[in-house]
Amino acid sequence: MKEEKEKKEISRREFLGKAGTGVAGSYFILSSLKQAEAVAKENPLQPPETYFGNIQVQLTVNGVKHKVRVHTNTTLVELLRDRLSLTGTKVVCNHGECGGCTVVIDKKAVYSCQMLALDADGKDVTTIEGLLKGEELHKVQQAFIDKDGLQCGFCTPGQIMSAYALLLNNPDPSEEEIKTAMAGNICRCSAYPKIKESVAEAARLLKA
């Protein structure tokens, strides 16, 4: 292993030498050689201790309590995806514009990219993963399947969480109310007519 590494290092230098003459004359400089030596040290497999942050938050996600250390600038979506491996929630714009990261907190649809993990301390968060009970789909999910309210599926978790929040608060929404509630979720495949139908269908299924 070690030998092989040394060999690779040598061949790399030879390569660098050749590259230096081949590439536009003045490009190659000494400091990248030093850098090459620096990187030859074995990388640690684990990220440094400070990587995860040092502030503890406690929150409930989909009914499960979590105690996690975060940074001051860790957002809720980073906490969900990177730390809790709940990757159903998507990062799309990370800018509070598209609704791809929508989760439900206190019956409200929340852009999880715009909420700090610190602010989620003590909260009860529901993500797309929380809607599924065993193998059984939530009615909102079923409606999105039946009415084909998706194409590529990247915005779908956010769409479903927005619809879920709407129906928690308003079990019998009008067409206009559906449109307004779903206006914060962009779908570039533009399955909008079918998304609206899906939400209306979900309301019907939930009432039944």
Add this chain to the structure above:
Amino acid sequence: MSGDFNIVGRSVVRQDAYAKVTGQAKFADDYKFPGMLFGVMVRTDVSHALIHSIDYSGLLDYPEVTVCDINDIRGSRKVGVVTADQPVFCYEKIVTPGDVICMLVGADESQLKLLTAKVKTELEELPLITDPEKALDPDATFIHPDKKSNLIVHYPLRKGDVEKGFHESKHVIEQKYTTPLIEHAYLEPEAVTAVPIEGRGGVRIIGSIQNPHTTRRIVAEVLNFPLTKVRVVQAELGGAFGGKDDLMNIISARAAIAAIKTRRPVKVRYTREESVVESYKRHPYIMKYKVGFNDDGIIKAMKIDILADGGAYASMSPFVTWRTVVQATGPYEIENVHTDVRAVYTNNPYTGAMRGFGSPQPIFAQESLMDEIAEIIGVSPYEIRKINGVKPGSITASGHKLRDHDVNLLSVLERAERETNFTERHKECSRSANTKFQTSQKFRGSGFILKKDEMLDNRDIIKKGIGLAVSLRGCSLGAEGIDAAAAYLSVQKDGSAYLISGLAENGQGLRTTFSIIAAEVLGISPEHIYYLEQDTGIIADSGPTVASRSTIMGGSAVKNAAEIIKKRFEEMLLTYWNIKSKDQLLFKNNRVYEQSRSISFSELCSLAYSKGLNMSAIGWFKGPSVHWDEEKGQGAAYFTYVYGCQVAEVSANLLTGEIFVDRIVAVHDPGKIINLMGAKGQVFGGVTQGAGYALWEGITTYNGNIRENNFDQILIPTSKDIGEIESIFLEGEDIYGAWGAKSLGEPTLELTAAAIANAVKNATGLRYFNLPLNPEEILLSRKLSPNDLSRGSTN
């Protein structure tokens, strides 16, 4: 024939729906690997410069960080799908702000982002070229000095004698149209992980990749590996619309370089801002049309000069502009045509494939022009298209005689007219289109105070308008390149089956469509088909998933595979049931029938298995040959075509300039529909994106830098921005495609902007020549973006 289908043509629920609604579908950034590192790009803040040196000394205190740059490349330093002009890591020049000079690799992604500032560069700035019209000036700096010209490509097309045609015309008009740079805005930003395969086995790549086989080729070239040592697996793809090709190839190559160097999995994932700055876009076009016609409405001659801004790299420009030259005259039979289409290098963001692929731009121009011709000779927009539109046996601008399929242009046009009562309503709206608006326009901004009778009454504020647009579109790649596709179908002994095609699911529902085709042939339910994950290691290269070619090409290959297996079953049954002819065999409802007896499909498979029958097959479909004469621009460019007509109904608010699209009626002939649900989804998507193109979207640049870098400024349509969309399908017959199934994805988008522009003219009485038709354009007749000041509508 159509009555005999079991599943084809019905609505079938997407195969991937369960995974997608539960959040279980794994997109590229959802993959994690033990010991995984991250790669972060280092860019400069210039648009055009020579690189003298790159100084990494600032990173000496961070031994945990690895740098990957040009020196780590053992194979091709520059890559490209058509022309290899794009460096994986820049080493001679920076030619556009998205350019990457090196990548930092380490475990802590946020640390790496901070460290990018520690990489110092010594650059010598060069004069910028941001105006494509100046790119070919004799004193222009060459963006790529080795090319010795900023011309990427020039396609001429010559048919008849255009000067003679103008001479014979009573009316000759000339117009100039422009369209903007458009971001794909696929919701999933670029992400890819490269994982080294143990035992010098090469590298495995999992990413948001539109064309896995293209990515494999580029990565193998860069690593100097044989193709087999690069295995590309497609993660669930969060939208592409043509946009996850070139850039994904390059990002994958960078991740692969780092994975080989560190012997660890390396993930690269872009933020939205990075995605916008580095990804390619749809070409802005400057289009000059000159047309000659007589009082009978017949167009005698058309002269077209189109300039496309290719940006810093060639990318797909040679193919995009080729489709433009074939289709620039629209679906009209014109005796004399003289077309020149050029694409040039500039320091702007580079442009390449995007849904529509060189057609939405000329359609906006040519369909606006048709309405003008109609107005001049006093006929309706419907009538003028009927007079000039292609019919069976017509000859296109490239000299191609249309046959072997239903040439349905006039059928879709007539259906759309009937459905919307177009002619009558167009006349009605144009009558009420309002001199008042024009008067108030004249005074606006010039300091005049309007007199009372010039002021707008509340009732006059909203004006309705209706407009239409038609197109013909060549299916698949045409004379662009090799056109063939593969599919692998493997039936198991319990009657279930594995299926995969070399074309990739981009979110459009290809897996479901292909499953339906295989299921239809074998007479089984599509649920019995398990679509395998896209992996270059298990299926043959079938070309890219572009040009709305999946259904026509891949669908034909799937049908071929299923028919091969079906034939083997039939032959086995001849012996088993001791019958002479297989004509009586019927594969239906998960059973095979022969007169009074029948066998279930699963029993049949179990029987076949016990007899050692080969129940796996590779299907293949090669497109019929096409031909192109580069000098004259003549030939049978595509082997078949599809037709469409869209009608837009709009409300124009004369006080704010806001346009609301009340309704779009989209009538398309995509050939045979395989999955009605999926087909409708394509129409909703294409029309809405087309409406965005018409009214809101547009990336502006300043010295090559993009101003709008996230969705707060890139305005893409939301559910509230568009009214009703109605889709109508006229399924024409064709000798090509599975049962004649052709293309739909792009035709749905290319027409909408042109139809809306015509409707806005109908409502406001003013014609606009530049997209997007945003409020400032409509209200002030000019754009407010600084670099657009020179543009502006006439009238």
